[in-house]
Amino acid sequence: MDPTQQFLLFLLVGVAATLSLATNSPVPQRPAGCTPREREALLAFKRGITNDPAGRLASWKRGNHDCCRWRGVQCSNLTGHVLELHLQNNLPEYYSDFEFKVTALVGKITTPLLALEHLEHLDLSNNNLTGPAGRFPGFIGSLRNLIYVNFSGMPLTGMVPPQLGNLTKLQYLDLSRGNGIGMYSTDIQWLTHLPSLRYLDLSNVNLSRISDWPRVMNMNADLRALYLSSCALTSASQSFSHLNFTRLEKLDLSDNDFNQPLASCWFWNLTSLTYLDLIMNILPGQFPDSLGDMKALQVFRFSSNGHSIIMPNLLRNLCNLEILDLGSLSSCNITELLDSLMHCLTKRIRKLYLWDNNITGTLPTGVGKFTSLDTLDLSHNQLTGSVPYEISMLTSLAKIDLSLNNLTGEITEKHLAGLKSLKTIDLSSNQYLKIVVGPEWQPPFRLEVARFGSCQLGPMFPSWLQWMVNIKELDIWSTGITDQLPHWFWTTFSKATDLVISSNNISGSLPANMETMSLERLYLGSNQITGVIPILPPNLTLLEIQNNMLSGSVASKTFGSAPQLGFMDLSSNNIKGHIPGSICELQHLQYLNLANNHLEGEFPQCIGMTELQHFILNNNSLSGKVPSFLKGCKQLKYLDLSQNKFHGRLPSWIGNFSEVQILILNNNSFSGHIPTSITNLAKLARLNLANNNISGVLP
Ligand SMILES: *[C@@H]1O[C@H](CO)[C@@H](O)[C@H](O)[C@H]1NC(C)=O
Ligand SMILES: *[C@@H]1O[C@H](CO)[C@@H](O)[C@H](O)[C@H]1NC(C)=O
Ligand SMILES: *[C@@H]1O[C@H](CO)[C@@H](O)[C@H](O)[C@H]1NC(C)=O
Ligand SMILES: *[C@@H]1O[C@H](CO)[C@@H](O)[C@H](O)[C@H]1NC(C)=O
Ligand SMILES: *[C@@H]1O[C@H](CO)[C@@H](O)[C@H](O)[C@H]1NC(C)=O
Ligand SMILES: *[C@@H]1O[C@H](CO)[C@@H](O)[C@H](O)[C@H]1NC(C)=O
Numbered sequence: 001m002d003p004t005q006q007f008l009l010f011l012l013v014g015v016a017a018t019l020s021l022a023t024n025s026p027v028p029q030r031p032a033g034c035t036p037r038e039r040e041a042l043l044a045f046k047r048g049i050t051n052d053p054a055g056r057l058a059s060w061k062r063g064n065h066d067c068c069r070w071r072g073v074q075c076s077n078l079t080g081h082v083l084e085l086h087l088q089n090n091l092p093e094y095y096s097d098f099e100f101k102v103t104a105l106v107g108k109i110t111t112p113l114l115a116l117e118h119l120e121h122l123d124l125s126n127n128n129l130t131g132p133a134g135r136f137p138g139f140i141g142s143l144r145n146l147i148y149v150n151f152s153g154m155p156l157t158g159m160v161p162p163q164l165g166n167l168t169k170l171q172y173l174d175l176s177r178g179n180g181i182g183m184y185s186t187d188i189q190w191l192t193h194l195p196s197l198r199y200l201d202l203s204n205v206n207l208s209r210i211s212d213w214p215r216v217m218n219m220n221a222d223l224r225a226l227y228l229s230s231c232a233l234t235s236a237s238q239s240f241s242h243l244n245f246t247r248l249e250k251l252d253l254s255d256n257d258f259n260q261p262l263a264s265c266w267f268w269n270l271t272s273l274t275y276l277d278l279i280m281n282i283l284p285g286q287f288p289d290s291l292g293d294m295k296a297l298q299v300f301r302f303s304s305n306g307h308s309i310i311m312p313n314l315l316r317n318l319c320n321l322e323i324l325d326l327g328s329l330s331s332c333n334i335t336e337l338l339d340s341l342m343h344c345l346t347k348r349i350r351k352l353y354l355w356d357n358n359i360t361g362t363l364p365t366g367v368g369k370f371t372s373l374d375t376l377d378l379s380h381n382q383l384t385g386s387v388p389y390e391i392s393m394l395t396s397l398a399k400i401d402l403s404l405n406n407l408t409g410e411i412t413e414k415h416l417a418g419l420k421s422l423k424t425i426d427l428s429s430n431q432y433l434k435i436v437v438g439p440e441w442q443p444p445f446r447l448e449v450a451r452f453g454s455c456q457l458g459p460m461f462p463s464w465l466q467w468m469v470n471i472k473e474l475d476i477w478s479t480g481i482t483d484q485l486p487h488w489f490w491t492t493f494s495k496a497t498d499l500v501i502s503s504n505n506i507s508g509s510l511p512a513n514m515e516t517m518s519l520e521r522l523y524l525g526s527n528q529i530t531g532v533i534p535i536l537p538p539n540l541t542l543l544e545i546q547n548n549m550l551s552g553s554v555a556s557k558t559f560g561s562a563p564q565l566g567f568m569d570l571s572s573n574n575i576k577g578h579i580p581g582s583i584c585e586l587q588h589l590q591y592l593n594l595a596n597n598h599l600e601g602e603f604p605q606c607i608g609m610t611e612l613q614h615f616i617l618n619n620n621s622l623s624g625k626v627p628s629f630l631k632g633c634k635q636l637k638y639l640d641l642s643q644n645k646f647h648g649r650l651p652s653w654i655g656n657f658s659e660v661q662i663l664i665l666n667n668n669s670f671s672g673h674i675p676t677s678i679t680n681l682a683k684l685a686r687l688n689l690a691n692n693n694i695s696g697v698l699p
């Protein structure tokens with residue numbers, strides 16, 4: 001632009017600006033704010049919310065005059081009316097009750113909301129605004145302008161209100177519920193009044209009484225996505241004079257109560273489908289030929305339906321498949337199946353699930369052609385022979401599961417060298433499979449889950465595992481390792497939650513202090529671990545170190561650091577001395593086994609510990625009376641105090657254990673009569689009181 005042009009432009013802009021000032025611009029200005037009526041309505045709505053733990057509605061206050069600027073509120077630029085309420089509680093796909101409670105709004109939806117007459121978008125998902133009654137507020141049906149309603153993840157119960165049929169502009173309706181009890185409906189005719197509906201999710205709404213649901217849904221010619229998972233639907237049969245569903249793309253009918261021949265389902269003609277989920281039903285028989293015409297399919301899930309049969313040829317032309325889940329068919333020929341998929345999917349398919357399909361024979365070398373695979377699950381089949389080297393070509397593979405087969409031969413560096421993306425490997429339960437890599441090998445991957453249980457890894461401890469610093473779960477149960485625990489073991493796996501190294505010949509000791517470790521479950525049974533029991537990891541729930549060579553006495557603080565511990569087996573070691581009082585801090589203990597050690601003295605006088613079911617102390621030198629806190633353990637099933645020095649009378653409350661099956665008290669110094677209450681133990685299967693000083697008669 002030369003100077004003259006610049007000047008001209010300046011002049012033009014100036015003139016335009018002056019003009020627009022002078023003529024009071026016709027360009028619509030943003031109104032000063034929301035209308036007072038709607039602001040009051042929002043404030044009244046907020047009063048119905050009794051708890052907002054994350055402060056998500058902090059900006060909703062009278063002082064902030066313009067409610068259009070409140071968090072989650074969107075207004076029309078033209079009129080200032082509230083059009084959208086985005087009050088969803090953003091949670092990950094799978095969340096815990098705890099995570100839900102930390103951010104969910106609690107309370108109820110009140111009628112002042114109706115003053116927002118122009119509301120088009122209402123997203124209250126993942127909150128708890130159900131009120132004490134837990135019901136869906138039917139008056140929502142009066143907000144005539146609603147286009148989008150999302151109540152997903154609300155703990156609602158009761159009937160889905162038919163008043164929703166008044167929302168004639170509705171395009172999106174999501175009433176799905178994560179888990180637990182949900183709503184029900186006995187009549188869904190109201191859905192036929194929603195001509196614009198494109199997206200409907202009623203997952204977890206009980207529709208068991210509605211048999212003609214496909215006919216009702218068929219009235220919505222614009223439907224693109226229909227999710228009816230876990231709806232207790234009983235039938236998928238329907239004949240149509242005219243199939244309206246020609247635009248349906250996504251159909252989820254998983255986890256219903258269908259029990260009918262696969263081919264009799266109504267949906268096989270829907271060539272527009274890109275997503276079809278049918279897992280967890282009972283749909284036996286042959287897949288119909290029309291499956292071969294569903295060429296738009298990208299995701300097809302069909303596992304856990306029992307005894308269905310697929311002709312691999314049907315998949316030949318489904319060239320858009322990315323996820324194919326065919327677990328639990330009655331049988332499947334892996335060679336033919338891969339041949340069919342090879343026709344057009346080698347660069348496309350990402351996830352292939354073929355578990356529990358009675359697959360025999362060897363894994364074909366052709367598997368190496370599917371270079372986009374990120375998940376390959378062939379677990380629980382009868383694969384034999386060795387794993388082909390071609391597996392190494394799957395550079396995108398993040399998860400491979402070949403567990404529960406009968407693979408043989410060796411897995412070598414050559415198999416693993418190309419698997420740059422691998423995060424999860426499961427080769428467990430292939431007892432003839434050997435993993436053979438050199439001591440200097442550096443893997444190209446960082447695993448998070450590694451399961452090799454009952455394969456052959458030993459006799460040396462596999463040194464390549466030292467690079468796996470991101471491990472969450474390691475299973476090397478019974479892998480023939482006869483070696484010392486390497487010096488790097490506890491630091492490399494300090495972030496792991498599950499370590500399963502039982503049934504090897506591993507020697508070495510535990511670190512003195514495990515307080516910074518993330519372990520939740522530690523299985524070390526049947527090895528040759530020596531040393532003392534250390535301060536335990538804080539999140540530990542399960543500890544098995546039975547059949548080892550632990551010695552020394554237990555330090556006073558040992559157990560106090562792991563208050564979540566529910567299962568502890570320290571039996572058959574050489575532990576001596578007194579049981580420290582810190583054991584009483586294990587208030588969630590259900591299983592305690594200290595048998596076959598050299599423990600002495602009295603069991604500490606604990607309070608609580610009411611969840612105990614197994615209390616096994618036999619073959620020590622423990623003394624004192626039957627620990628009195630056991631009186632409160634109503635769920636006790638198994639009590640073994642035999643071969644100790646316990647004395648005193650058997651307490652009469654022993655008859656209160658309605659669940660007790662095994663009561664073994666022999667070889668102690670118990671005295672007095674057998675309490676008559678013992679006859680109350682209806683489930684008792686074994687009783688041994690031999691070699692005590694007990695007198696009198698058997699009640
Ligand atoms: C309203 O204004 C905002 C920003 O001021 C803009 O992002 C949005 O697109 C406008 N909406 C309409 C419907 O004009
Ligand atoms: C409804 O909300 C949930 C959770 O916020 C979200 O996952 C889902 O996609 C929403 N449904 C629709 C139709 O947008
Ligand atoms: C929802 O809130 C109610 C109180 O209004 C409460 O009783 C209920 O336990 C809460 N539900 C969930 C799943 O948090
Ligand atoms: C809304 O729906 C209910 C139930 O279907 C119906 O009785 C009522 O008349 C409808 N209200 C309006 C204003 O249409
Ligand atoms: C659905 O409701 C029926 C009664 O209408 C009931 O028998 C059935 O147990 C319910 N199913 C589920 C999964 O809640
Ligand atoms: C197909 O959809 C249209 C529009 O919703 C509806 O009027 C018609 O009854 C439907 N046809 C069938 C056979 O359900």
Ligand SMILES: *[C@@H]1O[C@H](CO)[C@@H](O)[C@H](O)[C@H]1NC(C)=O
Pocket residue numbers: 238239240243265266267268269
């Ligand atoms: C599917 O299409 C075939 C052939 O076009 C037809 O015979 C059959 O009745 C259709 N099935 C359904 C459920 O519409």
Ligand SMILES: *[C@@H]1O[C@H](CO)[C@@H](O)[C@H](O)[C@H]1NC(C)=O
Pocket residue numbers: 330331358360
């Ligand atoms: C597995 O296949 C064999 C023959 O290959 C057959 O005898 C057996 O019944 C099948 N098992 C199941 C569970 O289908």
Ligand SMILES: *[C@@H]1O[C@H](CO)[C@@H](O)[C@H](O)[C@H]1NC(C)=O
Pocket residue numbers: 333334335336360361
């Ligand atoms: C699988 O199919 C191939 C090719 O049709 C055939 O050669 C092979 O014997 C079949 N395998 C089994 C286990 O039936």
Ligand SMILES: *[C@@H]1O[C@H](CO)[C@@H](O)[C@H](O)[C@H]1NC(C)=O
Pocket residue numbers: 406408432
């Ligand atoms: C597994 O393979 C081994 C060695 O080839 C064989 O001896 C064994 O019988 C097979 N086991 C099963 C359950 O097929």
Ligand SMILES: *[C@@H]1O[C@H](CO)[C@@H](O)[C@H](O)[C@H]1NC(C)=O
Pocket residue numbers: 480481482503504505
């Ligand atoms: C442990 O080693 C001994 C010999 O040192 C051997 O007899 C035993 O079978 C081994 N146990 C395991 C589980 O490998």
Ligand SMILES: *[C@@H]1O[C@H](CO)[C@@H](O)[C@H](O)[C@H]1NC(C)=O
Pocket residue numbers: 515516517518519538539
């Ligand atoms: C224990 O679990 C809590 C909650 O999951 C977690 O925040 C904490 O980091 C864990 N502690 C360790 C040592 O991993």
